[in-house]
Amino acid sequence: xxxxxxxxxxxxxxxxxxxxxxxxxxxxxxxxxxxxxxxxxxxxxxxxxxxxxxxxxxxxxxxxxxxxxxxxxxxxxxxxxxxxxxxxxxxxxxxxxxxxxxxxxxxxxxxxxxxxxxxxxxxxxxxxxxxxxxxxxxxxxxxxxxxxxxxxxxxxxxxxxxxxxxxxxxxxxxxxxxxxxxxxxxxxxxxxxxxxxxxxxxxxxxxxxxxxxxxxxxxxxxxxxxxxxxxxxxxxxxxxxxxxxxxxxxxxxxxxxxxxxxxxxxxxxxxxxxxxxxxxxxxxxxxxxxxxxxxxxxxxxxxxxxxxxxxxxxxxxxxxxxxxxxxxxxxxxxxxxxxxxxxxxxxxxxxxxxxxxxxxxxxxxxxxxxxxxxxxxxxxxxxxxx
Ligand SMILES: Cc1cc2nc3c(=O)[nH]c(=O)nc-3n(C[C@H](O)[C@H](O)[C@H](O)COP(=O)(O)OP(=O)(O)OC[C@H]3O[C@@H](n4cnc5c(N)ncnc54)[C@H](O)[C@@H]3O)c2cc1C
Numbered sequence: 001x002x003x004x005x006x007x008x009x010x011x012x013x014x015x016x017x018x019x020x021x022x023x024x025x026x027x028x029x030x031x032x033x034x035x036x037x038x039x040x041x042x043x044x045x046x047x048x049x050x051x052x053x054x055x056x057x058x059x060x061x062x063x064x065x066x067x068x069x070x071x072x073x074x075x076x077x078x079x080x081x082x083x084x085x086x087x088x089x090x091x092x093x094x095x096x097x098x099x100x101x102x103x104x105x106x107x108x109x110x111x112x113x114x115x116x117x118x119x120x121x122x123x124x125x126x127x128x129x130x131x132x133x134x135x136x137x138x139x140x141x142x143x144x145x146x147x148x149x150x151x152x153x154x155x156x157x158x159x160x161x162x163x164x165x166x167x168x169x170x171x172x173x174x175x176x177x178x179x180x181x182x183x184x185x186x187x188x189x190x191x192x193x194x195x196x197x198x199x200x201x202x203x204x205x206x207x208x209x210x211x212x213x214x215x216x217x218x219x220x221x222x223x224x225x226x227x228x229x230x231x232x233x234x235x236x237x238x239x240x241x242x243x244x245x246x247x248x249x250x251x252x253x254x255x256x257x258x259x260x261x262x263x264x265x266x267x268x269x270x271x272x273x274x275x276x277x278x279x280x281x282x283x284x285x286x287x288x289x290x291x292x293x294x295x296x297x298x299x300x301x302x303x304x305x306x307x308x309x310x311x312x313x314x315x316x317x318x319x320x321x322x323x324x325x326x327x328x329x330x331x332x333x334x335x336x337x338x339x340x341x342x343x344x345x346x347x348x349x350x351x352x353x354x355x356x357x358x359x360x361x362x363x364x365x366x367x368x369x370x371x372x373x374x375x376x377x378x379x380x381x382x383x384x385x386x
Pocket of ligand 1 (some may be wrong): 006007008009010011012029031035036037038039041042043044047048049050063093122123124125151152153154156157159162164165314326327328353355356357365366367368369370372
């Protein structure tokens with residue numbers, strides 16, 4: 001039995017390494033010059049492999065479809081697998097990393113484990129049924145396979161993985177859902193003057209709050225809490241609490257105390273309390289003018305309004321920063337066309353799809369590489385059993 005694995009990204013390399021171990025005969029196709037380009041960029045080059053909190057609730061799209069694979073091949077399974085290919089793992093907080101903290105070492109070890117067998121610079125153009133087998137069409141020729149695992153990833157970060165190959169599956173009758181960028185920076189007005197400012201804050205959207213370092217840029221917002229909320233943010237308002245550790249009364253008190261320094265101008269109200277650029281922006285948003293007036297002239301009402309803005313600075317999100325800057329694709333090939341236990345197509349027996357190409361995306365924090373692993377293992381185990 002010959003297996004064609006299409007795409008030598010995260011899920012393709014996991015699948016190939018597991019196939020190699022089982023002694024299966026397989027071919028691994030990759031359209032880029034080298035395998036695992038995106039893997040190298042993961043976790044800022046450190047490769048955040050998984051998370052202590054893996055559960056269906058951290059996935060989106062047809063999330064329920066992921067349950068079986070995540071239960072059978074979850075974080076512990078991934079840790080054992082990585083250990084078995086020579087990469088012990090460590091947790092940093094809730095996130096799992098290779099002990100080396102180097103994505104390149106994960107790529108090296110997966111490639112050694114799969115036998116460095118990838119056929120690079122070979123784009124698969126088409127997959128056609130040929131009796132019970134498949135013909136895999138590439139510019140270098142047609143390859144015959146008994147089983148095909150499509151591991152072509154999504155539309156995100158085209159420079160790292162070519163931007164998807166959904167037609168391989170839609171040509172065989174599968175359906176593609178609408179696609180949108182996720183885990184991505186957000187565009188909004190009102191941040192130009194704050195370009196480069198970073199602050200530990202709590203960002204909220206639709207009743208969901210994420211804390212961490214928020215980064216203001218010339219075009220909008222970035223940083224882990226923003227990326228985490230980005231999936232549903234377009235056209236909505238993100239509220240940022242700039243001092244989550246203090247309540248409204250405590251901030252009001254702190255600002256009132258500052259007002260007693262009568263030698264200061266209004267402009268200096270936030271100086272020493274919060275980033276200067278941000279302080280000026282807060283004064284501007286609350287309409288306190290002129291900045292040159294004496295600090296004592298700021299009324300108690302104005303102080304309360306400033307404290308309220310500190311707790312709830314609002315940004316209308318006009319757009320995301322697009323697929324090219326996104327870490328994952330929300331949407332993909334409809335999972336309902338596949339068996340959740342095996343990842344095998346219900347329409348075309350012998351055809352499998354795993355990883356980001358499917359209509360499943362995880363939160364930021366290792367959930368997407370975990371899905372690449374769990375789905376790849378489900379497919380490989382099913383093929384090996386057969
Ligand atoms: C900058 C960045 C950082 C990230 N960090 C993390 C992180 O730390 N943790 C985490 O969990 N997730 C992270 N992700 C997301 C994660 O990398 C992806 O979800 C994951 O790589 C998806 O795996 P995949 O195998 O489905 O697709 P990919 O890894 O994208 O692999 C698909 C492969 O298929 C190849 N291919 C596509 N079409 C064809 C074709 N027709 N013929 C041949 N080859 C083809 C592509 O070139 C590519 O190599 C990050 C993403 C980015 C962009």
